Amino acid sequence: LAFKIMQAAIENKELQRMGHLSWEWAEDFLDLVALGTIGDMMLLLGENRVLVKRGLWHVAHTKRLGLQKLIMQATAANAFLGKKNEIMNAQEVGYSIVPPLNAAGRMDHASGAYKILTTRNTKEASELADLLMKQNSEKQRIVQRMMRGAERAIEKLDFRKELVIFAGDPSWHLSLAGVVAGKLMDKYWRPVHIYRKDKKESIGGARTIPGYDLVKSMTRCKRLLTKFGGHPAAAGWTCPNINLKKFKHCLAQYAKEVFPNGLPQKPLYADFEILPANIDTALVAMLKQFEPFGMRNERPRFLIRNFRLHDFETVGNKGKHLRMEFENEGKLVKGLWFRNGGQVKTMVKGAVFDVICE
Numbered sequence: 067l068a069f070k071i072m073q074a075a076i077e078n079k080e081l082q083r084m085g086h087l088s089w090e091w092a093e094d095f096l097d098l099v100a101l102g103t104i105g106d107m108m109l110l111l112g113e114n115r116v117l118v119k120r121g122l123w124h125v126a127h128t129k130r131l132g133l134q135k136l137i138m139q140a141t142a143a144n145a146f147l148g149k150k151n152e153i154m155n156a157q158e159v160g161y162s163i164v165p166p167l168n169a170a171g172r173m174d175h176a177s178g179a180y181k182i183l184t185t186r187n188t189k190e191a192s193e194l195a196d197l198l199m200k201q202n203s204e205k206q207r208i209v210q211r212m213m214r215g216a217e218r219a220i221e222k223l224d225f226r227k228e229l230v231i232f233a234g235d236p237s238w239h240l241s242l243a244g245v246v247a248g249k250l251m252d253k254y255w256r257p258v259h260i261y262r263k264d265k266k267e268s269i270g271g272a273r274t275i276p277g278y279d280l281v282k283s284m285t286r287c288k289r290l291l292t293k294f295g296g297h298p299a300a301a302g303w304t305c306p307n308i309n310l311k312k313f314k315h316c317l318a319q320y321a322k323e324v325f326p327n328g329l330p331q332k333p334l335y336a337d338f339e340i341l342p343a344n345i346d347t348a349l350v351a352m353l354k355q356f357e358p359f360g361m362r363n364e365r366p367r368f369l370i371r372n373f374r375l376h377d378f379e380t381v382g383n384k385g386k387h388l389r390m391e392f393e394n395e396g397k398l399v400k401g402l403w404f405r406n407g408g409q410v411k412t413m414v415k416g417a418v419f420d421v422i423c424e
Contacts, residue, residue, distance in 0.1 A: 096121040096124040119358050178194060181194055234261035243271035244273060335422075369422055378413050386405060401421070
């Protein structure tokens with residue numbers, strides 16, 4: 067939005083003269099436009115797609131000292147990804163650069179992210195990059211602790227009856243409630259409300275699956291809430307503790323109306339079925355023409371049948387990810403299963419899989 071206002075100012079002759087504005091000057095801000103568009107998960111279609119595509123070049127060649135230092139640290143921390151070229155794609159930026167910038171506001175104050183994007187001091191840039199990376203690690207640690215606590219509560223639920231997950235604790239970090247809700251929603255494929263319970267009231271964040279509108283559900287229950295807001299897929303609320311049980315019941319009743327036949331299964335999509343022999347540099351080059359990938363322009367997914375597991379190992383911090391090597395008719399193909407290092411316990415060399423991959 068700020069960039070569009072800047073464009074309008076440049077096209078106004080009087081403002082252009084008063085501010086000594088130029089298109090060259092404006093283009094130097096496209097790195098921030100790309101970070102903001104990717105970080106807020108905006109649609110990568112139309113003008114957004116053009117701005118992000120150009121903005122990714124500016125991220126790679128940024129003049130901002132703090133962003134330079136952050137990129138160096140973030141790419142080093144995720145070295146197992148294997149850099150193929152100088153310019154990161156939108157998903158790499160979303161995975162490695164956006165989280166530490168986002169962590170500043172969740173763990174302390176968003177001024178840390180502002181400072182790293184504006185500092186002109188090399189020493190301060192390095193210190194801020196260190197701080198944001200540490201805050202992101204701390205954020206991940208707290209999210210894992212909250213996840214474990216929520217999952218212990220979820221294990222006691224009867225999923226045949228509980229269409230909505232509703233869990234809270236006085237010790238949970240309020241700014242991470244939405245993050246945890248999103249992860250649990252993806253894992254259990256149902257609406258999730260995660261909240262921190264204080265002495266008199268509770269404050270929560272919610273994420274949901276397609277078909278269940280959070281705003282409509284909370285509007286139905288608004289008499290029980292102090293306040294609420296958000297959009298259909300992500301929202302937040304404040305509820306007096308005395309109304310918590312009624313609020314949970316109200317959400318459950320709404321879910322039964324929306325899903326009278328029970329919750330839908332989590333969909334697993336593939337765009338096209340291919341053979342391992344089709345995987346070559348020509349295919350990769352063709353797919354790159356469709357970048358940047360993101361919201362509503364997702365990376366194409368392929369189905370490959372009868373892949374034999376040749377080898378596997380965990381990689382990343384604390385074995386977070388699983389690197390696998392498959393074989394089909396003499397051709398070896400390597401792949402990475404993100405955030406599924408724990409699956410190593412279930413892997414057996416020689417096992418045959420059908421694989422959906424990007």
